[in-house]
Amino acid sequence: MKIIEAITAKSFSLDKSLSASKIVGLKVLSTSGFRVGYVKEVQLDLNANKEGLSVRRNIWKSSLFIGREYIERISQSGVFLSIFPSILWKGKNILTASGKVIGKVKDVQRKHISNNIESITLNAIFKKDVVIPVSAIKTWGNSVVLKNSYNVKQKYFWQKS
Amino acid sequence: MSSKNIFGRSLDGAITSDDILGKDVFDSTGKFIGIAEKVFIDPINLSFLGIAVDKGFTRKGLTIGKGYIKNITSDAVMLNISVAFEMKGMEVFDNEGKSLGKVKSVNLRKNKNELISIEVSPGSLRKNIIIEKDDIQTIEENIILSIGKKELDLKNSELSNKDKSPKSSSIQN
Numbered sequence: 001m002k003i004i005e006a007i008t009a010k011s012f013s014l015d016k017s018l019s020a021s022k023i024v025g026l027k028v029l030s031t032s033g034f035r036v037g038y039v040k041e042v043q044l045d046l047n048a049n050k051e052g053l054s055v056r057r058n059i060w061k062s063s064l065f066i067g068r069e070y071i072e073r074i075s076q077s078g079v080f081l082s083i084f085p086s087i088l089w090k091g092k093n094i095l096t097a098s099g100k101v102i103g104k105v106k107d108v109q110r111k112h113i114s115n116n117i118e119s120i121t122l123n124a125i126f127k128k129d130v131v132i133p134v135s136a137i138k139t140w141g142n143s144v145v146l147k148n149s150y151n152v153k154q155k156y157f158w159q160k161s
Numbered sequence: 162m163s164s165k166n167i168f169g170r171s172l173d174g175a176i177t178s179d180d181i182l183g184k185d186v187f188d189s190t191g192k193f194i195g196i197a198e199k200v201f202i203d204p205i206n207l208s209f210l211g212i213a214v215d216k217g218f219t220r221k222g223l224t225i226g227k228g229y230i231k232n233i234t235s236d237a238v239m240l241n242i243s244v245a246f247e248m249k250g251m252e253v254f255d256n257e258g259k260s261l262g263k264v265k266s267v268n269l270r271k272n273k274n275e276l277i278s279i280e281v282s283p284g285s286l287r288k289n290i291i292i293e294k295d296d297i298q299t300i301e302e303n304i305i306l307s308i309g310k311k312e313l314d315l316k317n318s319e320l321s322n323k324d325k326s327p328k329s330s331s332i333q334n
């Protein structure tokens with residue numbers, strides 16, 4: 001095999017690096033072990049020194065772009081994220097502190113395009129959407145559980161606000 | 162119609178079995194576990210022992226001791242644990258992200274919610290893998306291990322060798 005001559009100002013080891021072609025197709029796992037999808041492309045912005053991965057989900061769902069700052073590590077079999085992507089909360093149940101299912105997460109409002117959530121939108125059948133601030137949420141788990149102190153005021157869509 | 166009371170103290174705030182039966186049961190992460198179908202009471206000291214949970218037509222039921230119940234509200238029974246049996250069916254990844262299979266069975270300590278190990282089925286025609294609790298890094302939506310497949314295979318082969326070795330006989334007085 002021919003030796004590759006390295007020309008770089010920084011120290012660099014070919015053995016410790018992964019080529020982009022080997023990253024494409026790897027599965028992407030969240031901190032909770034959820035299979036987010038598979039790497040579709042490696043995105044580089046050399047001028048802004050920003051990199052990330054675009055992740056292919058299933059045919060019904062749009063692809064995601066995950067910034068480098070949210071990638072914990074890349075191994076030969078998968079990409080581990082340091083987060084649970086906030087947009088994946090969409091569709092999860094919302095429970096009150098007493099365990100009553102009051103609806104589902106319709107939308108997630110984030111700080112700009114980061115993974116930090118500012119609020120979520122509660123959606124329930126025949127009821128108007130309610131925006132719930134992140135400070136009102138006690139647990140982010142299999143469902144979103146609200147704090148005991150937070151009282152959700154849901155109104156039917158025919159009721160005046 | 163109010164009933165006569167020979168209880169000796171006020172029953173304000175007390176709940177009845179009717180308040181528990183039929184209620185949804187949620188674990189500490191908000192996961193729906195099932196519906197409370199039975200209440201267990203000690204026949205000697207008459208104290209509340211726990212509940213039985215109906216997990217649906219096709220799945221085995223589950224009994225939960227009162228120590229694992231956080232509170233019983235007007236809407237649901239809330240647990241203070243994540244039920245270890247819920248790991249069944251979860252996908253298991255090694256520390257490299259390689260999928261090892263799905264959890265086939267869960268081995269607990271003396272009917273408590275304390276995990277000892279899990280048995281993972283890698284698919285048909287392949288031997289099941291035993292994974293000890295200490296080798297598990299994350300249990301949430303799925304399971305991520307703190308070790309790789311090679312190290313795991315080594316541990317499992319050591320384990321099977323131990324089982325094959327002749328057992329020492331004991332001498333008792």
